[in-house]
Amino acid sequence: MDIGTATHSFFNDPHCGDQYRWWENKDSVTLCMVDGLGHGIEAEKAAKAAICCVSRNLCEPLPRIFEKYDREISHTRGVAMSIVIVDKRNSVLTHAGIGNVSVAIRGRKKINLSSDWGIVGGGYRKLNTNTADLDAGDLVLMWTDGISERLDVSGYDNFPYIGTQELADLILRDHAKETDDATILIYKG
Ligand SMILES: [Mn+2]
Numbered sequence: 001m002d003i004g005t006a007t008h009s010f011f012n013d014p015h016c017g018d019q020y021r022w023w024e025n026k027d028s029v030t031l032c033m034v035d036g037l038g039h040g041i042e043a044e045k046a047a048k049a050a051i052c053c054v055s056r057n058l059c060e061p062l063p064r065i066f067e068k069y070d071r072e073i074s075h076t077r078g079v080a081m082s083i084v085i086v087d088k089r090n091s092v093l094t095h096a097g098i099g100n101v102s103v104a105i106r107g108r109k110k111i112n113l114s115s116d117w118g119i120v121g122g123g124y125r126k127l128n129t130n131t132a133d134l135d136a137g138d139l140v141l142m143w144t145d146g147i148s149e150r151l152d153v154s155g156y157d158n159f160p161y162i163g164t165q166e167l168a169d170l171i172l173r174d175h176a177k178e179t180d181d182a183t184i185l186i187y188k189g
Contacts (some may be wrong), residue, residue, distance in 0.1 A: 001029060002188040004164030006172035008146070009181045010039040017043025018144045018183035021051050023058055029086040030058060031187055033101045033142040037077045037119065039181050046076035050120060054083065062096040063127050069120050078121035082142055086134060086189065093140065093189075095130045100145045106153055107138030107160065107189075134189045139164070146182025147175045164188050 001024055009016035017036035022029060034050045036043030053069045060068070062083060073079070080099025087093070095103050097115030105111040111132050118124025134140070137160065143151060151171065153159050159167055164186040176182035 004168035006168040007183040015041040015044040018181040019047035035144040073121040078119035140187040143184040146180035
């Protein structure tokens with residue numbers, strides 16, 4: 001599997017409120033990006049609790065997973081979270097998100113997938129699920145708000161050809177804000 005990640009914590013704090021993980025089986029890949037509110041140790045605790053919740057509920061449909069988390073991590077300060085499930089057989093991606101973790105597909109097409117308003121662990125009103133086709137070689141990018149929502153990777157002329165890790169490192173170097181934890185994950189389909 002081809003995934004690149006880059007992360008930088010606010011003030012080089014050893015604790016980072018941005019956490020991510022992925023899981024793969026023969027049919028699908030699940031990608032998860034979480035931003036614990038604020039930064040530092042409490043944000044990290046909230047984000048790690050969310051990742052832990054996801055890993056225990058991978059078989060559940062996305063809306064159910066978010067409902068469970070919302071209850072299970074209500075003792076924490078809460079998180080923004082996006083989950084992407086790539087169906088490898090049908091080349092389709094499903095996404096759901098609460099709060100400002102951005103998700104985009106870049107390749108032959110350019111799609112930004114929108115998240116719903118709220119805080120996981122602090123309540124939200126509705127959760128939409130998005131689906132999109134994924135062509136071979138398409139990139140799926142997920143990033144926290146320590147990098148601008150309007151991140152434009154077309155500035156990297158050769159972005160379809162350089163490695164996902166190299167691209168993640170370049171984006172973090174060029175676009176990370178100094179005022180928050182910043183993380184990007186890039187999956188190549
Ligand atoms: Mn943040």
